[in-house]
Amino acid sequence: MRHFSSIRGPRTAAGRALLPVAALLLCLTTAATSTAAPAPPAGARAGSDGSVSTAAAQAQVPTGVTAGVAVYDRQTGTFTEQVNASTQFRSASVVKLLLTLDFLWDRGPNYTIPATDRTLLEPMLRSSDDDAANHYWSAGGGSAIIDRMVTKIGLSDTAGPPAGMEGYWGYTAISARDTVKIYRYILEQAPAPVREFIMTNLRQSTRCASDAFDQHFGIAAAFDRPWAVKQGWSGEYEDGACGPSATVTSKDASESSATLTPPASRAAAQVDLSRPALHTTGTVGAGDRSIVAVLTLHPVGTSYGKAYTDLGRLTRSLDVPGATRPTGKWYGTWGSQVHVREAATTASGSRTRLPAGVEVLISCQKQGETVSVPPYTNDWWAYLPQYGGYMSNIYVTSPDNRLPDVPLCTTA
Structure with missing residues (x-):
């Protein structure tokens, strides 16, 4: 898969558009009991959905980025961050949470997920597999899935894809506050087997997605485990090359910017479908204490590494109760698809390749093989934990061969 699938939907109307199908007639009922939220502390401000905010946002949104942010502390029942929390964004793969919930709804406490569905649902949640999403979108009736979930979970800003684009499940509209509601439903109301299945898979999110994009951004990079994430990306990014054997391929003509530009028939759509999107959502901390939703749009032409870095800086700026931040220094990088090696030598195996220009965390450095990229020569290597x-x-973007504020590695 490539990035345009990550919108998520077909690359072209002829190639991957999903024809509307009749909705499955499931007798769905809310079988779970609700867990009452903690009483808000004195001085807290109540929201229209019963949630409260206790502090002004400290989110640092990078220049040129449009963001919708919500951080909810389940321990206190308060939002610690809200920035454009009700603004609608195209969901990209975040909608896969709703596809999973719709499929599992009202299956009963003793329901066992068939092996054939596990082989689709698990990679869809862990590695953002698009083929699985296509299957469940079609089988569930397309936009009818969204209509059901809006009613059953009580979502305020979520809606199916715009008219004429019903096959593009990634064009589903969603907001940061609705994303929090989805996670709260999973954690606090869903039957235990549903909750455990979804959260177990989100905790096992893979670094490399099914379409070879590095999805270890946002929450996954900003905080140490425990965390559970469902990421999303959509737009005219260069092709992914995550993993030791991944290869960079040229773009298909069908993935041109013209394809991504909404036609006149969609001009009235509420959701921006043209700017590249990158989203990080999930939970952070012991007991899934904080729910974090950061939805972002970036200027047209933004590289994946740049969007990855800007989303990372925004996520690291947030007040996330229960989060543990990794040790090290963040540095920018340059070069295209730079290898991360098993040892400080180019002869050692490659663990993966970096998105071009991405910011990385460095914990220590050591001397190793001398590398030359004229006019530069350097024998120092950085360890990326x-x-x-x-x-x-x-x-590494630094004027010195040896980084001035990074310690020596003490192990081989």
Whole structure:
């Protein structure tokens, strides 16, 4: 898969558009009992949905980025961050949470997910597999899935794709506050088997998505485990090359910017379908204490690494109760698809390749093989703990070969 599938939907109307199908007639009822939210502390401000906010947002939104942010502390029953929380964004793969809930709804406490469905649902949740989403979107009746979930969960800003684009499940509209509601339903109201299945898979989110994009951004990079994430990306990004054997391929003509530009028939749509989107959602901390939803749009032409970095900086700026932040220093990088190696030598195996220009966390550095990229030469290597490997300091954005504020690695 490539990035345009991550919108998420077909690449072209002829190639991957999903024809509307009749909705499955499921006798769905809310079988779970609700867990009462804690009483708000004195001085808290109540929201229209019964939630409260206790502090002004400290979110630092990078220049040029449009963001919708909501951070909800389940321990206190309060929002610690809200920025454009009701603004609608195209969901990209975040909608896969709703596809899963719709499929599992009212299956009964002793329902066992068939093996054939596990082989679709698990990679859809862990690795954002698009083929699985196409299957459930079609089988569930397309936009009828969204209509059911809006009613059953009580969503305020969520709606199906615009008229004429019903096959594009990633064009479903969603907001940060509705994303919080979805996670709250999963954690506080869904039957235990549903909750455990979804959250177990989100905790096992893979670094490399099914379409070879590195999805270890946002929550997954900003905070140490425990966390559980469902990420989303959509737009005219360069092709992914995550993993030791992934290859970079040229774009298909069908993935041109012209394809991504909404036609006149969609001009009245509420959701921006043209700017590249990158979203990080999930839970952070022991007991899934905080629910975090950060939905972003970036200027047309933004690279994946730039969007990845800007989303990371925004996520790291948030007040997230219960979060533990990783140790190290964040540095920018340059170069295209730079390898992260098992050791400080180009002969060692590659763990993955970095999105071009992405910001990385460096915990220590050591001397190793001398690398030359004229006019630069450098024998220092940086250890990237979140990748479990080394990259040559020659690709780190720093005036010195040896990084001035990074300690020496004390192990081989």
